[in-house]
Amino acid sequence: MPVKAKKRLGQHFLRDRSYLIRIAEAASLRPEDVVLEIGPGEGDLTELLLERAGRVIAVEIDPELVALLRSRFQGEDRLALIQGDVLKLDLTSLLSEHLSVGSKAKVVANIPYYITSPIIEKLIESRRVLGECVLTVQREVARRICAVPGSKEYGSLTVLVQYFADVELLFDIPPGAFRPRPKVTSSVVRISFRERPRVEVKDEGFFFRVVRAAFGQRRKMIKNALRSLGLADEAIRSAMERAGISLEERAESLTLEQLSRLADELFVSHA
Ligand code: SAM
Secondary structure, eight states: OOOOOOGGGTOOEEOOHHHHHHHHHHTTOOTTOEEEEEOOTTSHHHHHHHHHSSEEEEEEOOHHHHHHHHHHTTTOTTEEEEESOGGGSOHHHHHHTTSOTTOOEEEEEEOOGGGHHHHHHHHHHTGGGEEEEEEEEEHHHHHHHTOOTTSTTOSHHHHHHHHHEEEEEEEEEOGGGEESOOSSOEEEEEEEEOSSOSSOOSOHHHHHHHHHHHHHTTTSOHHHHGGGGTOOHHHHHHHHHHTTOOTTOOGGGOOHHHHHHHHHHHHHHHO
């Protein structure tokens, strides 16, 4: 018996099997793979993942769905079903229990949209044990993750994800493929964590403070937006000059390399 969807938990079940197959295929799963699924729902994607991977760790918050999944996958010992809030779990230790030394887990998930950003941050935090992630998110978020400098979608989420991972926009899924229908179109993105960040910076924490300040007031010229860091105008101006960035520039036109150079120059004047 299908469960009545709870909108407050972001429950929009993907019913169109052709999209479920495309998602499962996008992760290029092999029998030795360990997969983390966030929000398995009624288990349609879980079933396809179990057909392709060695082990699936599925985290579902809704006890009613967990009960349904337990009966659907009774006797399936390659599935570890965890009832809980994915944001509260220590994913690194959870996944390490199932991984052989040196290997990484994959993530495949149609994530609940009310917590998209916290989930992405959580995955970044757990990147030491993660390889490739195939995520279904709101199209607008997917565009921000995969944006290029100079586009209107380019912002701090782009920089955060692309600093740690290679990204690829795979395909869109229309609202009609889900029950109940979400209000927005969805997109599937591949986020592949890199062994090393894309650029080297002197201080990662400071780099992200600069990025947040720069994009926090994206319509302002960067030299004005950076004032929120509490640095003197002169220090900002000379750091920009040393980094080879024009004083009229706005954050949205700066590449990751330029942002890292700027943060390093500011770090020198800040330290
Ligand atoms: N995977 C299913 C599918 O493709 O049809 C369901 C996807 S639905 C968009 C999101 C799922 O995430 C729901 O089953 C919901 O109950 C679950 N969920 C919501 N918040 C969660 C949380 N904090 N931790 C774990 N699961 C959560």
